[in-house]
Amino acid sequence: MPTSASARKTARRGRPAPELIFGDLWAFDPAPETADPKLKPRYDLFIGGRFVAPAGGRYFDTINPANEQKLTEIALAGSVDVDAAYAAAQRAFTTTWGRMPGRERAKYLFRIARLLQDRAREFAVAETLDGGKPIKESRDFDVPMAAAHFFYHAGWADKLEYIAPGRGVAPLGVVGQVIPWNFPLLMLAWKIAPALALGNTVVLKPAETTSITCLKFAEILQDAGLPPGVVNFVTGAGEVGAAVMTHPTAAKVAFTGSTEVGKRILRSLAGTEKKLTLELGGKAANIVFDDAPLDQAVEGIVNGIFFNQGHVCCAGSRLLVHEPVAERVLAKLKNRLRVLRVGDPMDKNTDIGAINSKPQLDKIRSLVASGVKEGAEMYQPPCVLPSKGFYFRPTVFSGVSMSHRIAREEIFGPVLSILTFRTVDEAVEKANNTAYGLSAGVWTDKGSRILKLSTELKAGVVWANTYNKFDPASPFGGYKESGFGREGGRQGLLDYAKLV
Ligand code: NAP
Ligand code: MG
Numbered sequence: 001m002p003t004s005a006s007a008r009k010t011a012r013r014g015r016p017a018p019e020l021i022f023g024d025l026w027a028f029d030p031a032p033e034t035a036d037p038k039l040k041p042r043y044d045l046f047i048g049g050r051f052v053a054p055a056g057g058r059y060f061d062t063i064n065p066a067n068e069q070k071l072t073e074i075a076l077a078g079s080v081d082v083d084a085a086y087a088a089a090q091r092a093f094t095t096t097w098g099r100m101p102g103r104e105r106a107k108y109l110f111r112i113a114r115l116l117q118d119r120a121r122e123f124a125v126a127e128t129l130d131g132g133k134p135i136k137e138s139r140d141f142d143v144p145m146a147a148a149h150f151f152y153h154a155g156w157a158d159k160l161e162y163i164a165p166g167r168g169v170a171p172l173g174v175v176g177q178v179i180p181w182n183f184p185l186l187m188l189a190w191k192i193a194p195a196l197a198l199g200n201t202v203v204l205k206p207a208e209t210t211s212i213t214c215l216k217f218a219e220i221l222q223d224a225g226l227p228p229g230v231v232n233f234v235t236g237a238g239e240v241g242a243a244v245m246t247h248p249t250a251a252k253v254a255f256t257g258s259t260e261v262g263k264r265i266l267r268s269l270a271g272t273e274k275k276l277t278l279e280l281g282g283k284a285a286n287i288v289f290d291d292a293p294l295d296q297a298v299e300g301i302v303n304g305i306f307f308n309q310g311h312v313c314c315a316g317s318r319l320l321v322h323e324p325v326a327e328r329v330l331a332k333l334k335n336r337l338r339v340l341r342v343g344d345p346m347d348k349n350t351d352i353g354a355i356n357s358k359p360q361l362d363k364i365r366s367l368v369a370s371g372v373k374e375g376a377e378m379y380q381p382p383c384v385l386p387s388k389g390f391y392f393r394p395t396v397f398s399g400v401s402m403s404h405r406i407a408r409e410e411i412f413g414p415v416l417s418i419l420t421f422r423t424v425d426e427a428v429e430k431a432n433n434t435a436y437g438l439s440a441g442v443w444t445d446k447g448s449r450i451l452k453l454s455t456e457l458k459a460g461v462v463w464a465n466t467y468n469k470f471d472p473a474s475p476f477g478g479y480k481e482s483g484f485g486r487e488g489g490r491q492g493l494l495d496y497a498k499l500v
Contacts, residue, residue, distance in 0.1 A: 277485025
């Protein structure tokens with residue numbers, strides 16, 4: 001009788017062990033998260049501080065991408081509802097929020113942050129069920145980071161004269177905001193916290209597939225006693241987003257999403273007075289030199305692209321590796337991939353959860369097929385995927401050239417393309433040879449090389465010997481087709497301010 005748990009499991013499944021012995025060491029028993037996400041059977045719009053039924057009376061289902069089961073239903077807003085949300089926001093701006101002293105606004109932001117912390121587990125579970133990301137990420141990253149953004153901006157609300165020394169600072173008015181599905185609660189926090197700290201009021205639309213935590217967040221706003229109309233949520237698909245972006249009441253609009261939709265918004269706002277910020281796609285280079293600590297770099301590469309199934313705008317989706325260490329890095333990466341756990345996002349041991357939706361899974365599949373067709377060499381570890389739900393194996397392509405689609409287009413999935421380089425200049429040239437410019441990573445022992453590359457890489461964020469690190473005090477945003485404007489830090493606040 002085998003003695004260790006993993007050996008017993010192997011014996012139970014009657015599977016020959018040899019090459020899987022290493023993998024089985026990691027075959028923990030399931031450890032599902034059990035907190036109650038407290039979902040309502042139906043969610044209405046949140047307008048003027050109350051949940052209200054949509055004027056058209058229509059609702060749509062939101063599903064769990066891990067098993068394709070319906071979770072709840074969400075109101076479908078129409079243009080009448082968007083008008084009502086803007087009217088409520090305008091009223092709140094002129095009667096309460098826009099005139100309130102910063103020290104009073106700070107108290108609300110602080111209270112929101114504390115209430116979110118109180119309900120952190122419930123929110124993490126709701127986020128994972130609705131979006132498919134592993135519970136350890138929503139629990140350890142999304143929810144704490146969202147709370148951190150409210151704490152950080154609570155601290156600014158009564159010190160706004162320091163964001164632009166020598167100038168007066170005033171709010172803009174009502175701002176319209178549209179966010180994507182990859183970090184639903186966190187993107188909401190990035191958008192709402194600075195807007196409110198400045199004294200603006202908000203109309204926000206979450207993504208169609210991930211509206212739940214936004215509407216649960218509305219309950220927190222009610223519990224915090226936020227004056228009615230300061231924040232309003234309208235739910236639905238792209239047309240609702242377009243109505244929010246182009247509404248005549250909006251003094252400023254902020255969008256996070258794809259470059260394609262961002263360009264459409266830019267065109268639709270041409271000739272208007274609206275202020276605009278766009279946080280769009282990316283195709284980041286993660287550059288590994290031969291003097292880098294390779295094991296640490298491999299962890300950074302894995303975190304850079306497989307974190308959140310690669311549903312990350314700043315994902316390190318192109319690995320540029322120095323030729324002398326290319327083979328070693330690839331071998332180490334394959335070893336690491338073999339022990340990544342793919343599957344039920346609610347299991348605390350899961351590294352890679354579900355792809356957010358069927359259309360996104362189809363997009364990943366088609367780009368991966370193009371990589372194979374164009375001649376790159378594909379590696380996927382041998383893991384068993386759940387039979388129901390949207391899943392994709394972590395995938396690494398080697399032998400990729402700059403002309404391949406997988407080296408140029410944003411895949412937004414757990415797919416890494418590896419290219420090699422010989423000199424520093426070649427690395428910089430390849431890294432910058434993209435339409436995007438959101439982020440980059442550099443792995444090397446030399447501080448001087450890090451400083452040189454951080455100025456030469458055309459990317460809003462350059463991480464050195466780490467990847468995907470965030471802080472509310474650190475501005476985030478892109479160059480080129482990755483958009484313009486910053487979120488976080490003093491710079492992020494300036495994008496919500498009128499300087500007088
Ligand atoms: P998307 O299709 O552009 O959607 C983003 C949001 O815009 C969703 O709420 C969407 O609604 C809405 N929308 C769709 N069509 C619209 C229109 N014509 N006008 C106004 N809003 C519209 O992007 P996605 O596929 O959901 O998100 C992934 C993309 O976001 C990636 O490209 C990623 O790089 C980018 N992203 C960038 C950042 C950043 O900070 N730079 C951060 C996160 C994500 P529905 O979903 O309901 O249709
Ligand atoms: Mg969903």
